[in-house]
Amino acid sequence: MVGFPLLLIPLAIYNIIVFLMPGVSLAEPLVKLPLMSGAEWPVTLSDILLALGIVVLLLEVIKGARPGAKYLTDHLLSLIIFGGAVAEFLLWPRFGSSTYFLLVLLALADFLSGLALRARRGTQMVAADAVSRRGTRKADAALAEPQFDPAPSSSVPPAASVAESVLLDHPQPNNVQPEVTPAGPPPELVSPGLQPGNSSPPPPEAPAH
Numbered sequence: 001m002v003g004f005p006l007l008l009i010p011l012a013i014y015n016i017i018v019f020l021m022p023g024v025s026l027a028e029p030l031v032k033l034p035l036m037s038g039a040e041w042p043v044t045l046s047d048i049l050l051a052l053g054i055v056v057l058l059l060e061v062i063k064g065a066r067p068g069a070k071y072l073t074d075h076l077l078s079l080i081i082f083g084g085a086v087a088e089f090l091l092w093p094r095f096g097s098s099t100y101f102l103l104v105l106l107a108l109a110d111f112l113s114g115l116a117l118r119a120r121r122g123t124q125m126v127a128a129d130a131v132s133r134r135g136t137r138k139a140d141a142a143l144a145e146p147q148f149d150p151a152p153s154s155s156v157p158p159a160a161s162v163a164e165s166v167l168l169d170h171p172q173p174n175n176v177q178p179e180v181t182p183a184g185p186p187p188e189l190v191s192p193g194l195q196p197g198n199s200s201p202p203p204p205e206a207p208a209h
Helices: 008-020 045-065 072-091 098-144 159-169
Strands: 029-034 040-044
Touching: 008 045, 008 072, 008 098, 040 045, 045 098, 072 098
Parallel strands: none
Antiparallel strands: 029 040
């Protein structure tokens, strides 16, 4: 829903006074308020319009700082009001006063503050979106990664104890050289003709007559 530009109220009151009540003076004091110091403060119609414009500008800033406020149409209306006020100040003689000039400055402050708040809110929304996406990615990665429970350290024996048990179960063999018996003389053969060292054949037997 498009918000009503509140700064139009003091500008409209000034236009009503100029066009419909030409005999009313903005500089004449309406009331005189006594202060604690004893002085009297003369309050003019110009002072009332400026005070109303400042209060309205504060309400516009508060309204624009809320989330989802100040649409593009609201900024466009603020720009139109500021442009119209500048045109009246420059073109109409009765609008050429310090009071109306200050009201024009308030309209400009309303337009610029709305733009600044909108830009800041857009930056915060982008940053929040980026943070939420990063958190979602981290959560998805944590869910996708398999979880392994580490084995308890007490059930795994240390390497030193394993090596010691292996050495105790398998003792080292004794390096004992077997005794070598010296070889004896070659056995003697019964047959004289086959004795070693006798290479001559036996004499032939004489034929019988």
